Amino acid sequence: MIDHRTAESLMAAAIDFPLSPDEQAGLDAHLAGCDQCRTVGAQLRRHSLVLGEMATEGAPMRIRSAVEAAALQAGATNQRLMLLLAAALLAAAAIGGAIVVGSGLLDLDDLTINPALPSHSAAPSEAPLLAELPTSGFAVVKVSELTVRAEPLTSASRVGTLQEGDIVSILEGQTATDGLVWYRVRLSELTGWATARDSSTEWIGELPEPTGTWVLRVQRQYPTGALNDVTVVLYSDGRLVTPGRSPSLDPSGWQQRRLTDEGTRLFVQEAVSSGLLDVSAAYETEPPGYEGGYTAWYISAVAEQGPVMVSALSSSEAPEAALIVALAERLSALAVDPPTTWLVDAARAPEAPEALTYNLVVTPFGALSDFAPEQLLGDADVDTVVLPLPTSVLEIGDPALDGPSGARCASLTPDEAAALREAFYELGLARAENDLLYVAVRLRWAAQDSTVSLGLNAVGPGVDPCVNAYGGTG
């Protein structure tokens, strides 16, 4: 006779996998006399259904546009024709979006407040103007949502939406219609007319002076998806302003902005030539199975006034690839020699290591951000283990080469690495299939009420060290 725990596990397993006849028979026998487990079984099945009912939503239309453009662009023999086709498809997509909304299905991308339609729509056409914007350069969006239209008319078809804080390029302006002042603006692949203001309200305004030190993460998108040409403005005191989406929601304060190749090139050139960047590390990776495919460059750099990390992703087939590769090579030429075996990104200890007590907590597969330390330490079900951490882990590496936010790239000794790897394999944290081992390690100790974490990316034998492999098991 199986026990309650076994019965529960079998009922849970049966949701996704067929049970063997023996298992089924044992479970049936148990359930026949156990109301409690029948209740649990019903709960398990209900939860599995509830999971399937989680809120769903569609992706923003601009991703579809990027995919379309990539699909149509790739290998096109007649680019002009393809561009026309793409434009036609985009127009069709816009119409399709309207139909979806009309039929009552929610498309969050269209749920925007439209400040281009003020309540006093009968305003005279000769509105007194607030201060004019320059007709080139950048400006910032000052309302939560701002519709971009194909023409400077409120009746024109909408081509996209800007968000508060977006920094746009001014392409053309100004044009006054219906009491509204319009500018033609660009944000990444989005180009169109947006209302800058009416007689009393300003929706797009001058870029404020940057304040504080900005931490910038430049993340390059696939070249095939990039239809933009964004310029980076680098302030000589190390403060950076770049056009692009407003800062992301990343609570750590990292800001993401999308740049084109030209934008990336300008940014890095400016930064390097001005001496603000001190490149500490560059890694090249190529996803397994993608011969001649995408190459990802992760470049960590430390600016004088603050850390900067550049992640570049390029395709060797794309025309821009040479540029990016040359850029990355230039940067990597400045980089230090990679560590020998294991790559550790560690937060620098605020105190001397010997003054602290510490443990190494291991969670599988980079799930670092998903666990509170208490959960890690308290719950054996999440494959938690506490290992003694060699003091040398904190002492290795050169503090001068610390990466963003005090992160440090450093290596363990072979003995330390071997001990860790053995532990990882025992825990079943390695994926034998591709001989890669990914482990996230959190170092945690209590010192003046502060928690410091440590990330460890470990790779198995036969893999270039200091390379953060990209492809997973795909």
Place this chain on the structure above:
Amino acid sequence: MASTRAAAVIAAYDDHQRDLFSFLLATTRNRQVAEDLLQETFLRLVRETRAGRAPDNHRTWLFRVAANLAASRGRRLTVAVRAMSRMRGPDDAASPESDYLDQEQSRELDAALGTLSVDARHAMLLSAHGFDGQEIAQMIGRTPLATRSLMWRARLQLRELLETTGGAR
């Protein structure tokens, strides 16, 4: 790319973007990241299709790639301070990262899913999107036996959380 291939990619996008985006939102809990990964997933499909390696089953292929990209990103995000600041407990469901979830039940589920490992969470979400255990095992790169164990443990853990918090009514 021949226009028929391009059309196939676009059709695949229209067919699957909603499910994929929801999956990526649920697992990354970050809209920007989910959007990036969705685009990356489909640009890979463009590549595969152009190279004459169009997958037989778009849905399975897309989910596998999306799950791998999400897991791979999770592994990259181990730089200490960034990761630390992303730590969140079950009570943080109202943070901006999860504003896409506007229902109490979804919040509780989201919080509960957040306690799972990446693979376990992916397995739960893939199951919710209609894949069976064998398929999920292939997609997350584990053996069926290991996946079965991973999934029943995850289901019991979810039940524990949802029943004790009074959720999932």
